[in-house]
Amino acid sequence: MSHQGSVSHESPSPSLRLGYACVNHALGNEGRSDRTCRLANATPERLEELSQSNLKGLRRVLAWNAQNDFRVFRMSSDLIPFASHPETQWGWREALAAELRQVGHDAHNYGMRLTMHPGQYTVLNSSKPNVVTSAIAELSYHADLMDLMGLPLSSKIILHVGGVYGDKHRAKRQFRESFADLPDNVQSRLVLENDERNYGAEDVIELCSALEVPMIFDDLHHRAYAGEPPSQTLLADILETWDNQVDGRPKLHFSSQRPQARAGAHADSVDAEEFRRFVETLPTTEVDVMLEAKAKENALFDLVRDLIASSR
DNA sequence: AGGTGTCAAGTATTA
DNA sequence: TAATACTTGACACCT
Secondary structure (H helix, E strand, O other): OOOOOOOOOOOOOOEEEEEEEEOOOOHHHHOHHHHHHHHOOOOHHHHHHHHHHHHHHHHHHHHHHOOOOOOOEEEEOOOOOOOOOOOOOOHHHHHOOOHHHHHHHHHHHHHEEEEEEOOOOOOOOOOOHHHHHHHHHHHHHHHHHHHHHHOOOOEEEEHHHHHHHHOOOOOOOOOHHHHOOOOOHHOOOEEOOOOOOOOOOOHHHHHHHHOOOOEEEEEHHHHHHHHHOOHHHHHHHHOOOOHHHHHHEEEEEEOOOOOOOOOOOOOOOOOOHHHHHHHHOOOOOEEEEEOOOOOOOOHHHHHHHHHHHHHO
């Protein structure tokens, strides 16, 4: 198993690729792309300054990733602070168009897949209409950002299903109805992820099949929800939701349980043996795996090192 | 410079 | 009723 070797965006490497989320430790402040401010002092000038700074930081991180041959990265949703907030509309789409195109160009040249994962406040199936309205605005921000960057449709926006509200069947129907109201550019990038409490893998497969969107499988969430590792059949069914020609290769989330912590809490690093077993359960290694570990890029370095060491 | 209360937003669980 | 956790601490004000 190796994520190394040259990777071109035209013909993806046949081997598994690893990615990490939002924060790069090696670059420190130079690589920050999630600077923000308080709503109370969010002037258009301040927001543009922060956004420009974040985009610069992101470009440095992408260059660093490419140098280290990491071709999968999750961008911070704070890239453009308050981008979807109704009180802070400052025309970021127009003001940042040139810079966004530049960053997207970098990603393209590096053959790097970029994704995003909006926060827990983005709830499409809420019973409160204003919550749904702001969720749609937030998702539009994500999709517009990716469009302005010129990213391919394999750059996905990952979302959880949301709340249950005491009636999961109803809540699922609400999700499907809200999905139908989404702009096309959101629909074509949205993917759904299983969570650890409300919507298990089976629930999400059902929704994904109905909506014809791919599913992100999160291994740690699944183990917290189901109390056992995924079966080969389950993973095969999940990978079936991906149309590789359109959506790119299937993407999965993997992390290890933080010891002595709540079930589902992310550990600092990834256990190589657990990871190896997980990969062996997959029907193919032609996938991208996002490691959700506190140690960020160092978890990737360590995992690759451990895998190489144990394969000798 | 360092300490710390507070921060856009939702939901479900636990105390 | 309030604190907590999520994917994640950082901002902003105070001394």
